[in-house]
Amino acid sequence: MNPTQLTDALRQQFDLTNYGQQPPELYDPIRYIMGLGGKRLRPLMTLLAASLFTDDYTLALKPAVAVEVFHNFTLLHDDIMDQAPLRRGMPTVHEKWNANIAILSGDVMLVKAYEQLLDIDAQHLRQALQRFSQTAAEVCEGQQMDMNFESRDTVSEAEYIEMIRLKTSVLLGLAMELGGLVAGADAESTQHLYDGGLNIGIGFQLKDDLLDVYGDPAKFGKQVGGDIIANKKTFLLIEALERAEGTVRTELLDWLGRDTFDKAEKVAAITAIYDQLGIRTLTEARIADYFQKGFANLDQVNADPVRKATLLDFAHQLVERES
Template identity: 45%
Template sequence: MHSFDELLAYFEDNLKEQKFINEPEELYAPISYTLALGGKRIRPVLTLMACDIFGGNYKDALPQAIAIEMFHNFTLIHDDIMDNAPIRRGRATVYKKWSPNIAILSGDTLFAYAYQFAQKADKNIVQDILSVFNKTAIEVCEGQQYDLNFETRNDVSVEEYVKMIRLKTAVLFGASLKIGSIIGGADKDESEKLYNFALNIGLGFQLKDDLLDTFGDESIFGKKTGGDILTNKKTFLFLKALELAEEDTKKQLLKYYSSTEYNDEDKIERVKSIFSKLSVDTITETEIDKYFKDGIKFLESMNISRENKDELYKLAFKMIHRSN
């Protein structure tokens, strides 16, 4: 099989070929800009990889790999409006660089293009592919809505949080592999196992995001830590801390998350110290490891070669045990 890096290089080369130089320029420039910003490209490579694993020609899965990357970027463009996020991958977000209206509309257009690519498949499997794609698109929207709802709620449980990140983040990893496996010719049972593998790894991936944002080593993480604390984001760490804390500590924590009397450094230090005292960092690590192991169980139960399992294992390990 082909390695992650080989497939990544193939994908990048071909994504570059997609030129959005159409008119009106205001609509297409933000699309080119967003797709060129980069990112890890894990999702599209997963699609190529799954096709490869089941004996398909990975090049046959290119349109769907592009569709998934386009869909992912569409969600980022719209999420950045909703989250008032001025910076993404070190550059101004579309709504900030252009305007919210242009961000809405270029996002919509990118979504339509994603579908244009998604349907480029053999007619015997196109509806299976689109069913996964549609279901996932709807779930990702649901996840984002839960995330928005959580901002104004004070009674979010850890369980609800996990449901939210499953929808907002993990299902797209699942869909990326599942769609690739359909193109590669996998049977339903194997596709489903691969999906569940990715779902668990995706959950671990997101919890790792939460952990790094607060406890990452800044020199490796590549940006300042504490962003989630400063924006009062209800992450796994925060919700777990609330769940574990005694009444006094809980009050303290809620005060830090609602008061403006602390300066940034001070607030981050105080919250981190509560997290550490409650061992929330270790607990999160353990939880991530649990998801990793649950994912690997699905992988091991699959009827594919050792070599293929190892390649997916390596990728899952990299996604979860990363430092940035």
């Protein structure tokens, strides 16, 4: 099946998924955040990975839902930590209800994510649960690292890559690994699927960092320069701090230290520093490197070339995105 057909199948599966009914204050927020949609790329990649090895993609439907429910659970709790007012252009759960409800609803979402895995064939269930649990812990580790970075003056490139690997990329890797696992792929192929998702996921996050500074506001979907305004330690800022010297470093540190400033002026000034230091070119090279690694991993998957072409074509479309 092609990605459009699989997307339709996923939509139907999400519509059929029962998260619970009573009390409504517990379950309505779950239906609300799941109803906000989003790109749902992770569950789609689960189905595409499964389709490499079987015609019965339905084997991967509930595992795909598990990945997406878990992802949205993390977003719900992240929004509380970040005190974010909006998610996908709509009020966040803690704003629409309150923080206590958002915490408890998120807890139930984690339980419901595990429930979706229980229909996996017995021969694969233990491994699926073990890998899901390991990944869930890693995502939390990455989130804690990200919070730790907020109070640190310096963060190395290696530390940042490790943080985004854990916080965002391992879940894409797991999504693809699960698809192969439940479809009966050999161990080497499931590892290649995981590694491919992991490397492409790191490339995605680095591209998000880049688009936040250099993206087209009409395509990016959120404020360009938001990371600069917030002094967020992105790949670009970390590299700029590593490379800036003399008056350039003085100017950069001055902007980072200001409590009051004109937002547009700050974005323009720091972007100019990035331009002067060649940060855009450096970031683009890192992005290309991780995407190349990811596609090299997927090339090694032992599957029918025609089926693999569908997955690779879709992945190539993703990496060219501007939002």
